[in-house]
Amino acid sequence: MEEGxxxxxxxxxxxxxxxxxxxxxxxxxxxxxxxxPDKGQDRYLTFTLSFK
Numbered sequence: 001m002e003e004g005x006x007x008x009x010x011x012x013x014x015x016x017x018x019x020x021x022x023x024x025x026x027x028x029x030x031x032x033x034x035x036x037p038d039k040g041q042d043r044y045l046t047f048t049l050s051f052k
Contacts, residue, residue: 009016033044 029044036043
């Protein structure tokens with residue numbers, strides 16, 4: 001969810017979204033999920049809260 005462009009959209013995520021880390025350390029989280037061996041399983045889940 002950090003990068004990419006949804007099919008049919010003109011703009012990338014960075015151009016559309018403002019992401020704010022509410023709690024925790026994103027670098028540490030990335031290090032942990034990348035340390036889990038990739039055997040085709042889900043290594044992490046994402047949750048998005050959207051406030052307008």
